[in-house]
Each structure stands twice: as C-alpha cells, then as structure tokens.
Amino acid sequence: MSDRDIWPWPELPELVAKQLALIEAEEAEEDEEEGADGERVDLATGEVTEENVTRPWNLPALGDSEFADAVFGWLDDVVMWLNYSYGWQEEQIIPACWQQHQGLACDLAAIAFGRLDAYNPPTPGYAGRWHSDLEDFYRRMITALGDAGRDCRRGAHTRPSEYALKAVQTTIMARR
Numbered sequence: 001m002s003d004r005d006i007w008p009w010p011e012l013p014e015l016v017a018k019q020l021a022l023i024e025a026e027e028a029e030e031d032e033e034e035g036a037d038g039e040r041v042d043l044a045t046g047e048v049t050e051e052n053v054t055r056p057w058n059l060p061a062l063g064d065s066e067f068a069d070a071v072f073g074w075l076d077d078v079v080m081w082l083n084y085s086y087g088w089q090e091e092q093i094i095p096a097c098w099q100q101h102q103g104l105a106c107d108l109a110a111i112a113f114g115r116l117d118a119y120n121p122p123t124p125g126y127a128g129r130w131h132s133d134l135e136d137f138y139r140r141m142i143t144a145l146g147d148a149g150r151d152c153r154r155g156a157h158t159r160p161s162e163y164a165l166k167a168v169q170t171t172i173m174a175r176r
Helices: 014-031 066-086 096-100 102-118 125-145 148-153 162-174
Strands: 040-042 047-049
Touching: 014 040, 014 066, 047 162, 066 102, 066 125, 096 102, 125 148, 148 162
Parallel strands: none
Antiparallel strands: 040 047
8 A cells, every 4th residue: 555645637627628629729720731711619708710719728818607617616626736735835825715816816727727738748848847837836926915825825815905906996097
C-alpha cells in the first residue's frame, strides 16, 4: 500500500471539452491553405458563427449561460485541487469567494486552462513553466487580496476598498 495522496486534475465538463475541440478545429483551419466554410455553433452563446468561438478562459465574455456555469463549476474543482495540492501556507489558499474577485477569477482561469496545454506536450518543459506561472499566480493573488485575504479565506468576504472604489466610480460617472 502506498502513502501517496495525489488527487487527479479535475475533469473538464463535456460542454467545455467540446468548446475546446472547436477552438482546436479553428486553429487547424487557420493553418490550412483552404479551410472549410468555417460555420460552427459557439457553445457559450448557442449561436452559429463564422467568427472565433468564445474562449472559456475569457470569463468576462462568457455571460450568464449553461456554458458559463460549466466553466465556473470546473474552476471551483480546480480551486479545490490547487488548495489541496499547493495550499501549503495560509496565504496560498484560494478563498471560496474567488468568483467575487474579478482579477483573481480571470487569473485563475488562465492558470487552469494553461495547465491543460502545459501537460499535453510529449516533453515536460511546459509543465515546469506552468509551475513558474503558478508561483506568479500566487504572488499576484496574495498582493491583490492583501490583508482582506485572511478574512476571505475564513469565509468573511468583504471588499476592503469598497469606499475608495465607490468614490472613484462616482467621480468617473459624474464626468459623463
């Protein structure tokens, strides 16, 4: 019996995996001299498009849809995996309220989808780079959350800069 306690990377929801396959097909078409007609259904919007389909790591573009729910649900699983695998210090724990921190959420999506590419090539070079990117992610998260990160990690999410942010927004809106 082994003492290994290694969790597998979270499996992509089927809808997200299909969208990634569409993205790969787009890239293959762009590499060919003569592509197909290019029409496809963007699973994020449900619309037929000749444009590039929505990238699931571009969270602001997802809107409110079943596709967005699948992406955010998977990212919740990724947060649990990262916290279990790499949350060795309290400040490295990604708080449950990560979706309420837009910058953190967008950064998390990039690191999560980036891992799919990093572990796909036949050599480990990209995997090493992903770990460097992960360290950068933690540094940005710790800086962005600041002292409020401790409260967020304990389930008491508050936006410490709420009043300063409101003042900036009010001032900018008054200019319009």
